[in-house]
Amino acid sequence: MARRSAGQPLPPVVLAPGDAPGHALAEPLAALCDLPPSDTSAMDGWVVSGPGPWRLYGGVVPAGADPEPLRPGTAVPIATGARTPPGATAVLCREHGEARDGVLRHRSPEPGALPAGHDVRPRGQECRSGEPLLPAGTTVTPAVLGLAAAAGYDRLSVHRRPRVELLLLGDELLQHGIPRGGRVRDALGPLLTPWLDLCGAEPAGVRMVGDDPGPLREAVDRSAADVVITTGSTAAGPVDFLHGVLNDLGATLPVDSVAVRPGHPMLLAELPPARDGQARRVVGLPGNPLAAAAGTATLAVPLLRRLGGHTDPEPRLLPTAAGLPGHPRDTRLLPVLHTGHEVTPLPYDGPAMLALAGRLAVVPPGGVPAGSLVELLELPV
Numbered sequence: 001m002a003r004r005s006a007g008q009p010l011p012p013v014v015l016a017p018g019d020a021p022g023h024a025l026a027e028p029l030a031a032l033c034d035l036p037p038s039d040t041s042a043m044d045g046w047v048v049s050g051p052g053p054w055r056l057y058g059g060v061v062p063a064g065a066d067p068e069p070l071r072p073g074t075a076v077p078i079a080t081g082a083r084t085p086p087g088a089t090a091v092l093c094r095e096h097g098e099a100r101d102g103v104l105r106h107r108s109p110e111p112g113a114l115p116a117g118h119d120v121r122p123r124g125q126e127c128r129s130g131e132p133l134l135p136a137g138t139t140v141t142p143a144v145l146g147l148a149a150a151a152g153y154d155r156l157s158v159h160r161r162p163r164v165e166l167l168l169l170g171d172e173l174l175q176h177g178i179p180r181g182g183r184v185r186d187a188l189g190p191l192l193t194p195w196l197d198l199c200g201a202e203p204a205g206v207r208m209v210g211d212d213p214g215p216l217r218e219a220v221d222r223s224a225a226d227v228v229i230t231t232g233s234t235a236a237g238p239v240d241f242l243h244g245v246l247n248d249l250g251a252t253l254p255v256d257s258v259a260v261r262p263g264h265p266m267l268l269a270e271l272p273p274a275r276d277g278q279a280r281r282v283v284g285l286p287g288n289p290l291a292a293a294a295g296t297a298t299l300a301v302p303l304l305r306r307l308g309g310h311t312d313p314e315p316r317l318l319p320t321a322a323g324l325p326g327h328p329r330d331t332r333l334l335p336v337l338h339t340g341h342e343v344t345p346l347p348y349d350g351p352a353m354l355a356l357a358g359r360l361a362v363v364p365p366g367g368v369p370a371g372s373l374v375e376l377l378e379l380p381v
């Protein structure tokens with residue numbers, strides 16, 4: 001539902017490649033030329049024309065040069081990556097040749113030892129001009145940037161990243177020091193800020209908002225973000241104001257609690273669009289840190305990835321080494337360790353365990369026995 005509610009990805013923007021990591025390609029990346037763009041030497045040695053021995057002729061052909069044609073029966077020294085001259089038939093690498101008195105000989109001149117095209121990387125060997133290299137929706141990673149540069153790109157068309165503002169709700173939250181006087185340290189600002197960044201969102205601010213509906217209403221209504229993420233205040237406790245505020249702002253709630261533990265009070269709200277027509281969404285994460293992580297992995301991340309135009313792989317299924325206990329009626333999200341080709345439950349599943357676990361296992365109601373395949377949600381450990 002989170003993915004579906006995103007609708008179309010955000011519009012494309014054209015960026016310098018250095019600004020593009022973490023965005024998704026808005027168009028397929030196609031080769032702008034043949035790669036390699038011309039026949040090139042695969043080795044340091046000599047480029048030769050016809051069968052040997054060869055008369056050595058002219059200077060070195062360095063990489064980047066546009067060499068003169070090579071006459072039959074001659075050879076010139078050449079560097080790896082240099083363009084081979086017209087008339088070249090093969091490259092003889094340094095170790096296999098002997099140059100003396102202006103003549104180059106092959107050290108093992110048995111017939112067929114230097115076939116045509118030997119150690120030449122022919123033009124277009126890697127790809128042909130126009131050939132698709134990566135589909136739209138691919139996340140731009142360092143490897144993608146290397147490929148795009150090799151293929152001749154100076155600009156990349158990528159989807160705009162969703163702007164996300166994080167509102168941390170609760171008078172009890174401390175930003176520094178040891179928890180004291182009944183107050184707790186905010187664990188969610190430090191957890192969510194880099195997580196959202198890793199999933200391709202553009203940070204649009206992090207604010208602490210006290211237990212007061214007025215400032216919360218104003219913060220949500222005035223936000224210029226595509227998605228506001230709140231933490232805490234999703235339940236119906238004495239100072240849980242989120243539902244009331246969303247109602248005041250005329251929001252609809254496509255998701256208003258989920259049959260999952262932890263995280264069941266999570267919600268997704270759609271506010272009336274901004275004056276410029278921009279859609280405004282709110283993801284309400286429960287305050288308990290493990291519940292907030294469950295809501296991030298299942299609701300916030302899928303919404304943000306789809307808004308950002310990313311095509312993500314299907315979730316992985318792995319067998320569990322031991323039985324995983326379930327909830328009687330709801331799906332359970334259980335932090336598990338990922339060891340080799342299976343998952344193992346942690347000795348405890350409290351919030352502090354999240355940092356040890358690499359994944360959340362999706363455990364259906366009633367639990368699963370050892371050996372069952374379980375779906376895994378990735379956590380940015």
Ligand SMILES: Nc1nc2c(c(=O)[nH]1)N[C@H]1C(S)=C(S)[C@@H](COP(=O)(O)OP(=O)(O)OC[C@H]3O[C@@H](n4cnc5c(N)ncnc54)[C@H](O)[C@@H]3O)O[C@H]1N2
Pocket residue numbers: 168169170172173184185186187188189231232233234235236237240262263264265285286287288289291
């Ligand atoms: N009568 C009921 N009470 C509760 C229910 C219920 O079904 N009926 N559900 C419980 C569950 S499950 C959860 S989860 C929480 C959700 O509560 P809220 O989203 O309203 O969160 P808060 O009440 O504001 O806080 C809950 C808990 O989390 C701590 N917290 C909040 N923010 C942070 C933060 N940034 N860093 C660290 N810890 C945080 C907060 O201090 C509370 O201890 O409701 C249950 N109650």
Ligand code: MOO
Pocket residue numbers: 260261262263264265286288290291
């Ligand atoms: O299900 Mo709450 O969401 O336990 O932490």
